[in-house]
Amino acid sequence: MTWSGMGGTFFIDATKETEADVRWAGHPQDNAYEVGLEQCAANYAPLTPLSFLERTADAFPDRLAWVYVAETANYSQFRERCRRLASALAKRGVKPGDTVAAMLPNTPPMLEAHYGVPMAGAVLNSINVRLEAQTIAYILDHGEAKVLLTDSGFAPTVQQALSTLENPPCVIDVVDLAEPGERLGEITYDGLLAEGDPSFEPLYPADEWQAIGLNYTSGTTGHPKGVVVHHRGAHLNAVGQALACEMPLHPVYLWTLPMFHCNGWTFTWGVTLQAGTHICLRRVEPGPIYEAIADHGVTHMCGAPIVMNMIANAPDEARRSFAQRVRAMTGGAAPPAAVLQRMAELGIDMMHLYGLTECYGPASVCAWQDEWRVLSADDIATKQARQGVSYPTLEGLDVFDPESMTPIQRNGIEIGEIMLRGNTVMKGYLKNPEATEEAFKSGWYHTGDLAVIHDDGYAEIKDRSKDIIISGGENISSIEVEGALYRHASVLEAAVVARPDKTWGESPCAFVTLKDGEHVTAEDLMAHCRTLLAGFKIPRTVLFGPLPKTSTGKIQKHILRDKAKALPS
Ligand code: ADP
Numbered sequence: 373m374t375w376s377g378m379g380g381t382f383f384i385d386a387t388k389e390t391e392a393d394v395r396w397a398g399h400p401q402d403n404a405y406e407v408g409l410e411q412c413a414a415n416y417a418p419l420t421p422l423s424f425l426e427r428t429a430d431a432f433p434d435r436l437a438w439v440y441v442a443e444t445a446n447y448s449q450f451r452e453r454c455r456r457l458a459s460a461l462a463k464r465g466v467k468p469g470d471t472v473a474a475m476l477p478n479t480p481p482m483l484e485a486h487y488g489v490p491m492a493g494a495v496l497n498s499i500n501v502r503l504e505a506q507t508i509a510y511i512l513d514h515g516e517a518k519v520l521l522t523d524s525g526f527a528p529t530v531q532q533a534l535s536t537l538e539n540p541p542c543v544i545d546v547v548d549l550a551e552p553g554e555r556l557g558e559i560t561y562d563g564l565l566a567e568g569d570p571s572f573e574p575l576y577p578a579d580e581w582q583a584i585g586l587n588y589t590s591g592t593t594g595h596p597k598g599v600v601v602h603h604r605g606a607h608l609n610a611v612g613q614a615l616a617c618e619m620p621l622h623p624v625y626l627w628t629l630p631m632f633h634c635n636g637w638t639f640t641w642g643v644t645l646q647a648g649t650h651i652c653l654r655r656v657e658p659g660p661i662y663e664a665i666a667d668h669g670v671t672h673m674c675g676a677p678i679v680m681n682m683i684a685n686a687p688d689e690a691r692r693s694f695a696q697r698v699r700a701m702t703g704g705a706a707p708p709a710a711v712l713q714r715m716a717e718l719g720i721d722m723m724h725l726y727g728l729t730e731c732y733g734p735a736s737v738c739a740w741q742d743e744w745r746v747l748s749a750d751d752i753a754t755k756q757a758r759q760g761v762s763y764p765t766l767e768g769l770d771v772f773d774p775e776s777m778t779p780i781q782r783n784g785i786e787i788g789e790i791m792l793r794g795n796t797v798m799k800g801y802l803k804n805p806e807a808t809e810e811a812f813k814s815g816w817y818h819t820g821d822l823a824v825i826h827d828d829g830y831a832e833i834k835d836r837s838k839d840i841i842i843s844g845g846e847n848i849s850s851i852e853v854e855g856a857l858y859r860h861a862s863v864l865e866a867a868v869v870a871r872p873d874k875t876w877g878e879s880p881c882a883f884v885t886l887k888d889g890e891h892v893t894a895e896d897l898m899a900h901c902r903t904l905l906a907g908f909k910i911p912r913t914v915l916f917g918p919l920p921k922t923s924t925g926k927i928q929k930h931i932l933r934d935k936a937k938a939l940p941s
Contacts (some may be wrong), residue, residue, distance in 0.1 A: 373649035379414035418580030419607035421641035457488025458569030468493025473517035474515040478627040491574035498632040504638030505532035525551035580604035598802030608644035609732040612765030623648035629674035637733030658686035676845025767794030791816035862890035871936040
């Protein structure tokens with residue numbers, strides 16, 4: 373059913389009469405609280421994270437907004453640069469609703485794009501810089517990017533992608549002297565900012581449901597899906613981050629999580645909300661991380677467990693001591709107990725988050741409970757390895773039997789699928805109504821993650837029903853890797869599953885049947901994949917033999933998953 377309230381029609385649940393139906397039936401729209409008390413400019417504004425920058429630049433104009441090697445900008449300068457960017461994009465023809473893509477590392481232009489692009493009313497499409505040319509071309513084409521901001525260090529791959537496009541975007545080169553590379557466009561980022569008006573009036577969204585970001589996720593099909601996120605969700609999730617991650621005013625935030633990954637889990641906006649300093653970092657390496665923690669007094673950072681692992685196991689010469697305690701949020705996979713303990717000894721307190729691109733990054737947090745203090749280190753690590761409870765800004769997180777859509781028992785044994793609902797769930801997939809409908813059926817977003825719920829209400833992931841492999845924090849579609857293997861002339865059949873990996877969490881493991889009389893080695897197939905796929909997607913294990921099938925001929929991936937798990941590490 374639907375109901376009309378302030379601001380429009382809202383979808384609640386198509387299938388059942390909810391408690392809200394009953395309550396609203398008893399709350400007529402013409403009662404005294406609804407008459408003469410209208411929404412107007414004075415009492416209602418669409419939520420947007422753009423307001424965070426305005427407020428912080430007004431309140432703390434001289435505080436450091438970002439630091440990158442020897443360059444810095446205070447909040448007044450940061451706002452001015454973002455306004456220039458928005459104005460220059462508008463002058464070059466970017467209109468509200470247009471897509472501006474960014475192929476950038478964690479440098480200031482990427483941060484500025486998170487404000488300057490939506491200030492022009494446009495939608496920011498952040499591209500994973502580790503992708504291969506073919507997928508980048510697909511994303512630019514599918515997202516219909518009008519402009520591409522690209523770091524000149526990535527020129528060879530980007531040029532290859534652009535060369536295949538019928539309607540290539542206008543290219544703006546971000547030239548970083550750290551890795552100058554090659555120029556592809558007609559103007560540099562600095563040249564573009566010079567064209568812009570520093571007093572440009574930002575175009576705030578007329579409706580908070582307007583898109584702010586387009587983030588492609590490998591999903592479960594060969595082609596990535598374009599997750600569309602809106603201003604309201606970005607605002608709320610950023611507020612949720614500050615609350616759930618206990619990030620008080622003036623954090624010093626180190627950019628070890630790629631900003632292209634769900635807009636840096638919305639910390640791009642959340643750190644600005646709290647008038648913090650963004651410490652930009654081009655490469656995630658132990659030396660510069662320790663240096664930043666020691667020299668800039670970093671208080672918060674995020675990253676996949678592999679990044680935390682790298683910090684915990686850094687070589688002695690890369691380490692620096694620091695006085696403050698650091699809070700590090702990790703997600704994408706559960707953090708191993710050893711990493712949690714080692715990090716705590718180093719002065720870094722870990723927090724475990726869980727989420728997906730479809731919900732702006734983290735949706736749940738393994739919130740700390742004071743009673744855990746008396747537990748042994750091992751027991752604390754076991755508690756903290758769970759994915760936890762909902763963010764305060766999400767309406768619902770539950771684990772259901774996906775068929776009956778009924779909650780599973782909270783006994784830590786029964787397994788169901790994690791479902792999410794609320795204002796920090798995506799608008800849907802761009803130009804893909806079938807996938808959107810499928811993802812939202814029965815009024816919940818179906819995550820494809822299989823979990824138990826413990827008696828304290830904390831969820832713990834046990835498996836996945838979707839065909840993805842998560843290696844070093846990056847999602848890999850097994851179907852895409854299979855597609856690459858099938859393009860080898862000697863391959864008859866291929867199936868790719870996740871193999872547990874000490875370093876990467878998981879790695880792609882391929883099971884291959886060759887055509888009669890063909891002889892190729894595992895190395896041959898890996899080399900073949902290298903010509904088609906980004907490095908992180910190449911199978912690290914290739915095993916030959918017949919594939920287990922059902923009576924209808926479907927490959928039984930669960931058997932292969934078990935085989936991959938049983939391989940010696
Ligand atoms: P993220 O930035 O959270 O990795 P993606 O959309 O790339 O976002 O990947 C989402 C998937 O990653 C989830 O569906 C889940 O399978 C996995 N994932 C995310 N966080 C965790 C976690 N804390 N523990 C286990 N798996 C996780």
